[in-house]
Amino acid sequence: QSVLTQPPSASATPGQRVTLSCSGSSSNIGSNTVNWYQQLPGTAPKLLIYSDTQRPSGVPDRFSGSKSGTSASLAISGLQSGDEADYYCAAWDDSLNGVVFGGGTKLTVL
Amino acid sequence: EVQLLESGGGLVQPGGSLRLSCAASGFTFSGYAMYWVRQAPGRGLQWVSFIAGSSGRTYYADSVKGRFTTSRDNSKNTLYLQMNSLRAEDTALYYCAKGTGRSDAGFDYWGQGILVTVSS
Numbered sequence: 001q002s003v004l005t006q007p008p009s010a011s012a013t014p015g016q017r018v019t020l021s022c023s024g025s026s027s028n029i030g031s032n033t034v035n036w037y038q039q040l041p042g043t044a045p046k047l048l049i050y051s052d053t054q055r056p057s058g059v060p061d062r063f064s065g066s067k068s069g070t071s072a073s074l075a076i077s078g079l080q081s082g083d084e085a086d087y088y089c090a091a092w093d094d095s096l097n098g099v100v101f102g103g104g105t106k107l108t109v110l
Numbered sequence: 111e112v113q114l115l116e117s118g119g120g121l122v123q124p125g126g127s128l129r130l131s132c133a134a135s136g137f138t139f140s141g142y143a144m145y146w147v148r149q150a151p152g153r154g155l156q157w158v159s160f161i162a163g164s165s166g167r168t169y170y171a172d173s174v175k176g177r178f179t180t181s182r183d184n185s186k187n188t189l190y191l192q193m194n195s196l197r198a199e200d201t202a203l204y205y206c207a208k209g210t211g212r213s214d215a216g217f218d219y220w221g222q223g224i225l226v227t228v229s230s
Contacts, residue, residue, distance in 0.1 A: 002154065035216040037155070044205060044220040045147075045155065051214045088155050092215035097169050099145070099157035099215050 003028065004089055006102035013110045017077040020105045022089030024070050028100050032092040034072040036065055039086045039104075048087070049074060076107075084109045112136040112219045114206050119224035126196050126228070132189040132206030132221055140164055140184035143209035145217055146191050148202035148226075158204070159191065160215075174200075196228045 005023040012018040022034065036049040047056050049065035052072065064075045072091075076083055089102040118130040132144070146158040159180040160169040168180055179192040189206050204224050207217035 033214045033216075035214060037217075039155075044222055045217075046220070047210075047216055047218045050210060050216040050218070051212065056218060086154075090155075090157075090216075096172070098160065098171055099147075101155045101157060104154040 002103040003093060003096070003100035004091065004102035006087075006089060006105045008103065009106045009108065011108040011110055012079050014079055014081060016079050017075060018079060018107065020074045020076075020087050020089075020107070022072045022074070022102050024072075024091060024100070026070060027095040028070075028091040028093040029067065029072055030070040031094055034065065034067055034089055034091045036063075036072075036074045037088045037090065039088065041085070045088065079109055081109050083107060112208065114208065114219055114221035116204065116206055116221045116224035119204065119226045121227045121229065122196055123230050124197060124228055127192070127194045128196065128226060130191040130193065130204055130206075130224060130226070132191075134187045134189065134206075134208070137208065139182075139187040142211055144180075144182060144189045145207045145209060146180060146189075147205045147207055147217070147220075148200075149205070149223070150199075150202040153202075156202075161189070163209075193226070196226075198228050200226065201228045202226060 033051040037045040038048045039045040052067040086104045093100045115133045177195045208219040210216040210218045
């Protein structure tokens with residue numbers, strides 16, 4: 001059971017916009033920033049969004065992050081087949097003194 | 111170019127020990143926190159440990175506290191994970207990851223991962 005809650009799966013067609021959710025609590029998302037990772041099949045995770053809304057260099061602006069209270073979201077617009085991957089949210093947890101992850105959302109591009 | 115290369119994985123019996131290493135290059139190693147993250151087969155990501163850049167302050171996930179020890183040798187640009195009293199549930203791909211250097215507890219570079227299998 002993950003500390004952060006993500007839906008296990010999502011799907012959309014190419015070109016569409018999809019939003020992935022991540023729910024936490026006051027000790028993690030509510031008091032610390034959220035990071036998002038993309039894990040393509042058979043590869044190591046990659047930082048996609050940091051500090052709630054920031055994109056590392058090289059990440060397309062089709063990817064955007066937002067946060068409100070104890071929940072965060074990752075939006076992907078102009079969906080492409082190459083976006084098919086597992087997406088994880090993560091944040092520091094002040095009560096656990098560690099990083100907590102969501103269980104991940106497997107995104108399927110139909 | 112930042113590179114992280116894990117080594118030391120393999121098959122170990124329950125109750126045994128293993129030490130993982132992560133050789134870092136392409137950045138000022140001592141200036142960044144480092145992390146270990148693991149992924150059991152077919153499962154999600156799980157944070158294992160944190161070690162600060164210069165102070166050596168450490169934090170651990172409850173599931174490994176008292177059994178695993180993370181350390182670093184800044185003169186060798188190497189991160190370590192000493193794993194004792196291994197259990198079947200420790201079987202996973204272990205990644206070392208570099209902290210972003212900001213206060214966001216994010217990981218901006220990851221190694222390719224090293225497999226640890228605990229089985230008799």
